[in-house]
Amino acid sequence: MxxxxxxxxxxxxxxxxxxxxxxxxxxxxxxxxxxxxxxxxxxxxxxxxxxxxxxxxxxxxxxxxxxxxxxxxxxxxxxxxxxxxxxxxxxxxxxxxxxxxxxxxxxxxxxxxxxxxxxxxxxxxxxxxxxxxxxxxxxxxxxxxxxxxxxxxxxxxxxxxxxxxxxxxxxxxxxxxVGPDHPPVTALQNFARQVASIKLGLQEPVMKVGNLTSSRDFxxxxxxxxxxxxxxxxxxxxxxxxxCAGKDWTMQESLDILIKIAGIEVKVETDPALFRPSDEKVLLGKTDKIEKLGWKTEIPFEQTLADIYSNWVERLSK
Missing domain, CATH: 3.40.50.720 (NAD(P)-binding Rossmann-like Domain)
Structure with a gap:
């Protein structure tokens, strides 16, 4: 073994x-x-x-x-x-x-x-x-x-x-x-935590966000x-x-999906404190090399976001 x-x-x-x-x-x-x-x-x-x-x-x-x-x-x-x-x-x-x-x-x-x-x-x-x-x-x-x-x-x-x-x-x-059981120190986790808090009535329907134009390969x-x-x-x-997945999603698209999953209406406000000194506009990878070994992504990004959101609802409900 x-x-x-x-x-x-x-x-x-x-x-x-x-x-x-x-x-x-x-x-x-x-x-x-x-x-x-x-x-x-x-x-x-x-x-x-x-x-x-x-x-x-x-x-x-x-x-x-x-x-x-x-x-x-x-x-x-x-x-x-x-x-x-x-x-x-x-x-x-x-x-x-x-x-x-x-x-x-x-x-x-x-x-x-x-x-x-x-x-x-x-x-x-x-x-x-x-x-x-x-x-x-x-x-x-x-x-x-x-x-x-x-x-x-x-x-x-x-x-x-x-x-x-x-x-x-x-x-x-x-x-x-990305996935469940992660601290709210990344943008997606912070989005999901806020959306879940609003859904549970723990937060007013106002979200603070940083740069929504950058895109990432999640x-x-x-x-x-x-x-x-x-x-x-x-x-x-x-x-x-x-x-990598070989597909990029903007932070705006990711946030919109989370809000849709939760079935809520929110006001989104930009918070300058959440911006980094500098930021990559796009991170999108090529998957050919690892796919030749027999790997490819299996879990759709929408499912990942749904699981992250459900995880935050569970964590905040305790």
């Missing part, structure tokens, strides 16, 4: 990935910070849990020596693009130095393991219209946000470990993964987790793969 270790296992992607791999017969282990203990409790039966921080090298060495993974999914990060403007030091330290700690530990204790670090579409930055959809092998990396910079640095470092030390690393560039986290497993099994070492 292969052993899979997931850093950031209590995050949105990590917990879906853990469940899928457990169901497929893998022995699963994972680590997360002590501050995520409440999220950990909901999935405790599925894996061996280690509570600690990837900034702590002594902790990482203890985990790797004990668990001896065959596959490592490195998902632990400051994972929010918008939040990185307010937490630049944390973003750089955790996503760059923390990732280096993970790679160094893999090199020392599991040099033959396959490593899947979560790279990001935020690495692309502003892409000219003539280069859309984004081809992972042709589009240059010009990150715009602190988060994007940190992920580009992490990916380049991972490639260095692959080229110089022979680590078996596959590089997925994750476009925006991936349901349940589809994304399957893509990560496929890369662990069939991805080519050293190669980069977009994990």
């Amino acid at each position: 292969k052993k899979v270790l997931i850093t950031g296992i209590t995050g949105m992607i990590g917990k879906h990935l853990a469940k899928l791999m457990h169901d497929q017969g893998y022995q699963v282990g994972g680590l997360s910070r002590a501050t995520s203990a409440t999220r950990y409790m909901s999935v405790k039966p599925f894996y061996k849990h280690y509570q600690g921080d990837i900034m702590d090298v002594k902790f990482l060495r203890m985990v790797w020596k004990e668990f001896q993974p065959d596959v490592v999914f490195h998902l632990a990060a400051q994972a929010y693009n918008g939040e990185s403007w307010k937490a630049e030091d944390t973003t750089y330290q955790l996503n760059i130095q923390g990732s280096r700690n993970v790679f160094e530990t893999c090199l020392e204790f599991s040099p033959n393991a396959r490593i899947i670090p979560a790279c990001s579409s935020a690495e692309y930055g502003i892409v000219p219209d003539e280069m859309l959809p984004i081809d992972e092998d042709k589009t240059p990396l010009k990150p715009l946000t602190p988060y994007g910079v940190s992920k580009a640095a992490m990916e380049m470092m991972a490639r260095q470990f692959h080229l110089n030390y022979g680590l078996d690393i596959v590089l997925p560039r994750l476009f925006i993964h 991936v349901d986290v349940r589809d994304g987790a399957k893509a990560l497993i496929l890369l662990a099994e069939k991805g080519i070492s050293g190669e980069v793969y977009n994990i």
